[in-house]
Amino acid sequence: xxxxxxxxxxxxxxLAVGILLTIVVGGLVEVVPLFSIExxxxxxxxxRPYSPLELAxxxxxxxxxxxxxxxQMIRPFKDEVERYGHYSLAxxxxxxxxxxxxxxxxxxxxxxxxxxxxxxxxxxHLINPRDVVPGSIMPGYKHxxxxxxxxxxxxxxxxxxxxxxxxxxxxxxxxxxDLEEQVFADPASKPAVxxxxxxxxxxxxxxxxxxxxxxxxxxxxxxxxTMVDFSAITPEAAKKMNR
Amino acid sequence: MATVEKDSVSGxxxxxxxxxxxxxxxxxxxxxxxxxxxxxxxxxxxxxxMMPAWPTLNGYTAGYLGYSSRGTLDAELVAxxxxxxAWLSKIEASDVAAIEKDKDLLRYAxxxxxxxxxxxxxxxxGVGGVGAYGFPTxxxxxxxxxxxxxxxxxxxxxxxxxxxxxxxxxxxxKFGADGLxxxxxxxxxxxxxxxxxxxxxxxxxxxxxxxxxxxxxxxADDGAGMAAVGAPALNNQIWLYKGTKDAIVAQVTKPxxxxxxxxxxxxxxxxxxxxxxxxHNLGGGK
Numbered sequence: 001x002x003x004x005x006x007x008x009x010x011x012x013x014x015l016a017v018g019i020l021l022t023i024v025v026g027g028l029v030e031v032v033p034l035f036s037i038e039x040x041x042x043x044x045x046x047x048r049p050y051s052p053l054e055l056a057x058x059x060x061x062x063x064x065x066x067x068x069x070x071x072q073m074i075r076p077f078k079d080e081v082e083r084y085g086h087y088s089l090a091x092x093x094x095x096x097x098x099x100x101x102x103x104x105x106x107x108x109x110x111x112x113x114x115x116x117x118x119x120x121x122x123x124x125h126l127i128n129p130r131d132v133v134p135g136s137i138m139p140g141y142k143h144x145x146x147x148x149x150x151x152x153x154x155x156x157x158x159x160x161x162x163x164x165x166x167x168x169x170x171x172x173x174x175x176x177x178d179l180e181e182q183v184f185a186d187p188a189s190k191p192a193v194x195x196x197x198x199x200x201x202x203x204x205x206x207x208x209x210x211x212x213x214x215x216x217x218x219x220x221x222x223x224x225x226t227m228v229d230f231s232a233i234t235p236e237a238a239k240k241m242n243r
Numbered sequence: 244m245a246t247v248e249k250d251s252v253s254g255x256x257x258x259x260x261x262x263x264x265x266x267x268x269x270x271x272x273x274x275x276x277x278x279x280x281x282x283x284x285x286x287x288x289x290x291x292x293m294m295p296a297w298p299t300l301n302g303y304t305a306g307y308l309g310y311s312s313r314g315t316l317d318a319e320l321v322a323x324x325x326x327x328x329a330w331l332s333k334i335e336a337s338d339v340a341a342i343e344k345d346k347d348l349l350r351y352a353x354x355x356x357x358x359x360x361x362x363x364x365x366x367x368x369g370v371g372g373v374g375a376y377g378f379p380t381x382x383x384x385x386x387x388x389x390x391x392x393x394x395x396x397x398x399x400x401x402x403x404x405x406x407x408x409x410x411x412x413x414x415x416x417k418f419g420a421d422g423l424x425x426x427x428x429x430x431x432x433x434x435x436x437x438x439x440x441x442x443x444x445x446x447x448x449x450x451x452x453x454x455x456x457x458x459x460x461x462x463a464d465d466g467a468g469m470a471a472v473g474a475p476a477l478n479n480q481i482w483l484y485k486g487t488k489d490a491i492v493a494q495v496t497k498p499x500x501x502x503x504x505x506x507x508x509x510x511x512x513x514x515x516x517x518x519x520x521x522x523h524n525l526g527g528g529k
Contacts (some may be wrong), residue, residue: 030298033299033303036301037302037303039303076313078316081316081320116363116509117366117367117504118502118504121378124377132367133366187406
């Protein structure tokens, strides 16, 4: 078999076919099973598509490059779980296109930052981090107090649906209304956006009469890691979830 | 086509290739390298058997050892809990008052409380509870919602002005924005509050009347405040939103309200207890 090696190496056609076959086998073995393995994405309740305001905030998170310093991935290590909470599940980012796991932590992980601080804190921290955390090296994002451009928000939902996020027709039709309602509605009035997107943070962070980019970003941060109720997941249940 | 020759200098055969008169030696790989190579191949086969390795149609081969990083973590967490249980079980079983009375338990709770405080609370209240504009100082003896151990535990557990059903709730009326007071009344009452704060109440002033009719119900006649409704004391120089006249006028006109998450939704009961003990001992506990 090794004797005929020279033929493969000296003939451009056979060499090309050989390379192609090697890549195809590697690809099939490594990629295809991910689509069929049941444990790739855990079966947990609560994960829902982002509300229009959160989606707009996510776009700002990506635009400002937050992922350069903040990961959204709590690894299954003791010290991380002790500090941040339950380790991240693949299911929690199944509607993220692209996901924001990140690979570098200059700042802390944000996978479970939702609800940890108040809107007021998030707002002041984003405007000037040194106001609340004296030693912080994070830049200020005061410019996010400008109005949010959300004329095309329904198109963002539609684009996400194309890649598999299960937005309903009604959610796409109401995108603009839901976005405004999430900022301006009184949480006590049980607005429609809360029914459509459970656990969405209702109310404005910036407190102005216009929807600002800050409102969107804070709404996004406040929902991170809050969708799955981990108090209901025991280690035994987690084992079944993974297998 | 290719002629293999023996090289006279090295004694090795050539590969038979020749490019512009340059020939290539076909020196075999060193023996040690070949052995290591085959050893890694055999190791790989052993690894496939012992560890998770091959994908199947709807799962993967778990391997003889059944390793998973999540399983390892679960075991580590169980071991860690066991290691801490000597103290944690006592914290779990005792109420906060009992923890503070037991010297050893108090030391443990202070250490645990400090770590939890720095991770969860210091972002707003500052390291050591020094506070910031809008976020109360916890190291002094003024308390918005009460400074006893039980009060502090309650505040940490359920938070302030959040969606939790047990959260502490109160709202100061928008005296200016809702037209309850005229601008000159607000100015007068702000002056009176400033006089209260410097312990020299301006008796008989117009502001005193406005204060008695609108503010005293929550902030008390002498400005001592009322912890039950989170009304801050006004008879001292401790201010949440600054103590200038402009700041007080702004607060009476359209008040800012602080909020705090319900930490029982994030932290376990013993961590909340340790936090309560830690905060109570920061300096100003009642």
